[in-house]
Amino acid sequence: xxxxxxxxxxxxxxxxxxxxxxxxxxxxxxxxxxxxxxxxxxxxxxxxxxxxxxxxxxxxxxxxxxxxxxxxxxxxxxxxxxxxxxxxxxxxxxxxxxxxxxxxxxxxxxxxxxxxxxxxxxxxxxxxxxxxxxxxxxxxxxxxxxxxxxxxxxxxxxxxxxxxxxxxxxxxxxxxxxxxxxxxxxxxxxxxxxxxxxxxxxxxxxxxxxxxxxxxxx
Amino acid sequence: xxxxxxxxxxxxxxxxxxxxxxxxxxxxxxxxxxxxxxxxxxxxxxxxxxxxxxxxxxxxxxxxxxxxxxxxxxxxxxxxxxxxxxxxxxxxxxxxxxxxxxxxxxxxxxxxxxxxxxxxxxxxxxxxxxxxxxxxxxxxxxxxxxxxxxxxxxxxxxxxxxxxxxxxxxxxxxxxxxxxxxxxxxxxxxxxxxxxxxxxxxxxxxxxxxxxxxxxxxxxxxxxxxxxxxxxxxxxxxxxxxxxxxxxxxxx
Numbered sequence: 001x002x003x004x005x006x007x008x009x010x011x012x013x014x015x016x017x018x019x020x021x022x023x024x025x026x027x028x029x030x031x032x033x034x035x036x037x038x039x040x041x042x043x044x045x046x047x048x049x050x051x052x053x054x055x056x057x058x059x060x061x062x063x064x065x066x067x068x069x070x071x072x073x074x075x076x077x078x079x080x081x082x083x084x085x086x087x088x089x090x091x092x093x094x095x096x097x098x099x100x101x102x103x104x105x106x107x108x109x110x111x112x113x114x115x116x117x118x119x120x121x122x123x124x125x126x127x128x129x130x131x132x133x134x135x136x137x138x139x140x141x142x143x144x145x146x147x148x149x150x151x152x153x154x155x156x157x158x159x160x161x162x163x164x165x166x167x168x169x170x171x172x173x174x175x176x177x178x179x180x181x182x183x184x185x186x187x188x189x190x191x192x193x194x195x196x197x198x199x200x201x202x203x204x205x206x207x208x209x210x211x212x213x214x215x216x217x218x
Numbered sequence: 219x220x221x222x223x224x225x226x227x228x229x230x231x232x233x234x235x236x237x238x239x240x241x242x243x244x245x246x247x248x249x250x251x252x253x254x255x256x257x258x259x260x261x262x263x264x265x266x267x268x269x270x271x272x273x274x275x276x277x278x279x280x281x282x283x284x285x286x287x288x289x290x291x292x293x294x295x296x297x298x299x300x301x302x303x304x305x306x307x308x309x310x311x312x313x314x315x316x317x318x319x320x321x322x323x324x325x326x327x328x329x330x331x332x333x334x335x336x337x338x339x340x341x342x343x344x345x346x347x348x349x350x351x352x353x354x355x356x357x358x359x360x361x362x363x364x365x366x367x368x369x370x371x372x373x374x375x376x377x378x379x380x381x382x383x384x385x386x387x388x389x390x391x392x393x394x395x396x397x398x399x400x401x402x403x404x405x406x407x408x409x410x411x412x413x414x415x416x417x418x419x420x421x422x423x424x425x426x427x428x429x430x431x432x433x434x435x436x437x438x439x440x441x442x443x444x445x446x447x448x449x450x451x452x453x454x455x456x457x458x459x460x461x462x463x464x465x466x467x468x469x470x
Contacts, residue, residue: 013312014292014314119416126221150341
């Protein structure tokens with residue numbers, strides 16, 4: 001069973017349909033026990049970072065989510081959910097995050113008057129760039145395009161935690177973050193057509209690939 | 219230039235998809251489920267559903283249409299028509315919509331945009347503008363699917379809407395809508411220059427040339443088409459392939 005964390009944010013309906021489409025079962029829950037008992041956990045979310053952390057705190061979900069991560073349960077963050085894995089965010093003031101993939105969420109760079117400028121919010125389909133040798137996404141078809149809608153993105157401390165990037169106004173922006181069992185998609189796999197469903201399927205196949213030592217280091 | 223989004227628009231009236239010219243003289247062209255499925259299979263980047271009678275009669279049957287689509291269509295879905303309150307937005311999102319398009323309610327009370335953006339995030343709030351060209355070189359914003367005049371200047375309104383928190387602007391040229399004679403290039407260029415948020419151009423596409431004309435200068439981030447797809451004058455993949463051959467990036 002996959003637990004989709006419900007903290008009052010995000011289009012959970014579409015995410016649920018996408019999971020079901022892939023033949024998996026899920027429940028939408030805010031119950032810490034159900035989340036801790038789940039085989040996999042998805043943290044969705046749209047909206048503002050500080051507001052979302054407050055909602056998680058109010059529902060007493062911060063520690064359970066950290067425990068899920070520490071136990072090695074596959075954990076997927078989508079969009080804002082992915083950003084919440086960072087240590088902190090600069091969106092509307094400085095806010096602490098779950099600190100599962102160290103880094104800071106910052107505003108995307110503006111393109112100014114460049115003719116090829118990407119407007120912010122960055123809305124639309126962007127091509128993922130991955131290193132061919134990357135164990136998780138190295139075999140992704142070239143120029144796989146997925147749907148983004150965001151104004152902020154994490155700047156990750158350890159480059160090894162970035163599995164794929166997109167270009168936004170000349171800057172390399174983290175599109176997929178990964179540390180062992182923790183996977184972050186800045187894009188919406190449930191809104192990215194067949195390519196998105198395939199990437200969601202990769203999460204369903206994700207296991208904790210970390211050695212115990214790496215887990216301790218994290 | 220980032221990839222151009224190609225968006226299919228379904229004007230929904232009761233159980234049917236309809237299409238008119240200048241938002242009038244509506245003809246039934248088919249069932250929403252069939253169109254949703256077809257356009258998703260063909261690779262549309264998004265679908266916009268407009269309930270074109272909701273503002274008039276306060277009906278909201280379009281949510282069942284969106285809910286049906288959300289079971290099998292995995293691209294962003296936008297719902298417009300009759301979105302008047304925060305509760306309307308909640309209901310739309312619960313049905314599987316990702317964004318709502320707001321026109322009439324925002325003109326009646328601009329603060330609604332701010333409230334909506336604060337509650338759901340700007341990414342969720344699309345300002346829908348129905349623009350009618352007027353003597354003297356300006357465009358008037360119409361409401362209620364082109365039925366009501368407002369006296370509001372479109373070019374001032376889009377700036378105000380961005381300030382209030384709209385995340386995207388869907389601009390429909392009432393003059394060109396349904397005519398297949400091309401986009402209102404002046405309108406799109408003027409709107410695009412005035413705001414910093416993404417713009418979706420709608421109204422008048424008759425084929426790839428019209429979209430290419432629009433893109434020959436930076437006037438939009440996305441194109442939204444109805445007739446051209448509904449009547450199969452040019453399919454989604456044909457349009458994308460054509461744009462790609464002209465050097466524009468699209469998702470194929």
